[in-house]
Structure formats: C-alpha cells, structure tokens
Amino acid sequence: MTTAVPLSWYLILSAILFGLGVAGFVFRRNIITVFMSIELMLNAVNLSFVAFSYQLRQTDGHIYTFFVMVVAAAEAAVGLAIILTVFKNRATLEIDEVSDLKN
Amino acid sequence: MLDTIFFYLFALLTLLGAVLTITRRSAVHSAISLIVSLVGVAGLFLLQRAEFLFAVQIVLYIGGIMLLFLFVIMLVNLDRAERERQFSKAWWLALACVVGVGAEIAYFLTKGPAAFQFPPGAASPGVASAAAGGNVERLADALFSEYLLPFEMASLLLLVAVVGSVILAKKRI
Numbered sequence: 001m002t003t004a005v006p007l008s009w010y011l012i013l014s015a016i017l018f019g020l021g022v023a024g025f026v027f028r029r030n031i032i033t034v035f036m037s038i039e040l041m042l043n044a045v046n047l048s049f050v051a052f053s054y055q056l057r058q059t060d061g062h063i064y065t066f067f068v069m070v071v072a073a074a075e076a077a078v079g080l081a082i083i084l085t086v087f088k089n090r091a092t093l094e095i096d097e098v099s100d101l102k103n
Numbered sequence: 104m105l106d107t108i109f110f111y112l113f114a115l116l117t118l119l120g121a122v123l124t125i126t127r128r129s130a131v132h133s134a135i136s137l138i139v140s141l142v143g144v145a146g147l148f149l150l151q152r153a154e155f156l157f158a159v160q161i162v163l164y165i166g167g168i169m170l171l172f173l174f175v176i177m178l179v180n181l182d183r184a185e186r187e188r189q190f191s192k193a194w195w196l197a198l199a200c201v202v203g204v205g206a207e208i209a210y211f212l213t214k215g216p217a218a219f220q221f222p223p224g225a226a227s228p229g230v231a232s233a234a235a236g237g238n239v240e241r242l243a244d245a246l247f248s249e250y251l252l253p254f255e256m257a258s259l260l261l262l263v264a265v266v267g268s269v270i271l272a273k274k275r276i
Contacts, residue, residue: 005110010147012208013114017121017140019204024125026197027190032130032176036137039168040121043144046156054151059241062153063250066242069156069163070257074264076168080175081268087179 010051018044031083031093035076042072109150117143130176138169155239 021044024037046065053061087093120140127133145160246254 005106005150008211009110009114010151012211013117013147015204015208015211017117017144019201019208020118020121020125022200022204023197026193026200028125029190030130032172032179033125033133036124036133036172039137039164040124040140043141043164047144047147050148050151050153050156054153059238059245062156062238062242063245065153065156066159066246067253067257069159070261073163073168074260076171077264077268078271080171081271083175084178084272091180093179 007051007055011048014044014048014051017041017047029094029096031086031095031098034095035079035083039072039076042068106150109146113143113146113150115143116140116146119143131173134169134172134176137172138165141165141169152238155242 018041021037021039021041024040025034028034028037046068049061049065049068053059053065083093086098090098092098117140120136120138120143123136124133124140127136141160141164145157145165148160149157
C-alpha cells in the first residue's frame with residue numbers, strides 16, 4: 001500500500017481551506033454564512049488531524065476528529081437555535097445590526 | 104498515481120465548494136456549495152483510509168448538520184437579506200488573515216517535508232487497516248477503552264445541546 005500523496009499537500013490544502021473559512025468568517029455579514037465558515041474551518045482542522053494520523057500510523061487523530069465532529073453537531077444545534085431566536089426577535093440576520101453587546 | 108489523481112479531484116471539489124460557500128449571495132447556494140466541499144473532505148478521508156470518519160462525515164455532517172442549516176434557512180426569511188450588502192466593511196482584516204495563512208503555506212512550501220519532525224519508526228505511512236483488523240475495529244477499541252470518559256462526556260454534551268436548543272427555540276420560555 002504505497003502512498004503517492006505527501007503529507008505537506010494535505011497540510012497545504014488544509015491551510016487554504018482554513019484561510020477561506022477565516023475570510024468568510026470575517027467577510028460575510030449574514031449570520032448563517034458566518035456559521036458555515038466556522039464549519040469550513042472545523043473541516044480544515046479535521047483534515048490535518050487525519051493527515052497526521054495517517055502519516056504517524058496512529059488512530060488518535062481519528063478519535064479527535066470524531067470528537068470535533070460531535071462538538072460541531074452540538075454547536076450547530078445550539079447556534080441555529082440562537083439564530084432562529086435572533087431572527088424572531090429582530091427580523092434580521094445582519095451581524096452588524098445585532099450589536100447590543102458592543103460597549 | 105491513482106492516489107494523486109483522486110487527491111487532486113477531491114481537493115478541487117473541496118476548494119471549489121469552499122470558495123463558492125463564501126462568495127455566493129444566496130444562503131441556500133452557500134449551503135449547497137458547503138455540502139460539495141464536505142463531500143470533497145469525505146473523499147480525502149477515504150483516501151487516507153479513515154473509513155469510519157468518511158461514514159461519519161457523510162451521515163453526521165452532510166445528513167445531519169447541513170440538513171439543519173437548510174431547515175433554518177427555509178425557516179427564516181432571506182428575501183430581504185439577499186438584497187442587502189453581503190460583505191463586511193472589515194475586508195482589510197479578512198485580507199490580513201488570509202495573508203497570514205498564505206505566509207504559513209509559503210513557509211511549508213519552501214521547507215518541504217523537513218518542516219515536520221517525526222519520531223523514529225513513523226517514517227512510512229500506511230496506517231490502520233494494515234495491522235490488527237480494519238480501521239473501524241481499531242477506532243472502536245480505542246474509543247471504548249482509552250477514550251471511554253471523553254466518549255461519555257460527548258454524549259452528555261449532545262444531550263445538553265439538544266435540550267438547550269429546544270428551550271432556546273421555544274416560543275415562550
């Protein structure tokens with residue numbers, strides 16, 4: 001079972017994916033799209049976990065990825081409930097208009 | 104050779120989906136692009152012999168989380184939001200973040216494999232399925248012995264999250 005794809009390729013892909021997630025997170029004004037950018041970043045981290053795990057012949061990275069996915073599911077459930085509540089109370093999804101906690 | 108072709112295929116899928124996710128105006132288009140990106144990542148998992156994570160990615164991420172996203176997008180009224188300005192004024196901050204990540208990538212590219220120090224004996228990859236049993240069996244062994252406490256705590260976390268989201272989304276608390 002030979003591997004033709006070196007680790008650095010996976011890490012570069014993961015870094016680009018993370019950068020796209022960061023850009024979307026800072027760039028977009030729609031809460032739902034910001035939330036999707038967070039999912040992108042989580043996926044980038046998962047990808048590098050699995051790449052290292054594959055390289056080092058260990059399953060620990062897979063376990064961490066599994067837990068990251070579980071936490072992402074919990075986060076999505078709570079976050080989307082918060083988004084629904086915000087939309088019900090304010091009828092907007094613009095992050096700039098939801099700024100009550102700003103000093 | 105085949106590995107490389109599949110890597111490029113899935114990497115292209117992942118990056119294309121990610122770029123469309125952060126640039127599309129419509130939230131539904133963004134969600135569908137994100138699904139494409141997640142499928143690409145799932146393919147990359149499979150390429151690295153992480154069969155269990157491949158299945159979890161498809162079932163939990165695409166089947167669970169993204170479905171939740173699409174439901175919420177359909178529950179909220181986005182007709183007005185689509186006509187408004189989509190991109191934040193803090194574009195220079197986003198640019199700085201992307202430049203930072205780009206510098207990191209450039210560092211990796213110039214240093215090559217020498218950028219990572221591996222312990223001796225871990226030189227050649229090829230994991231999991233080669234040794235005792237398949238990937239799923241090994242993961243199950245580790246999950247129910249070494250990582251039993253985190254596993255149970257994850258289930259507790261999910262329970263709390265479900266109860267919390269139901270309470271948050273209720274009409275009257």
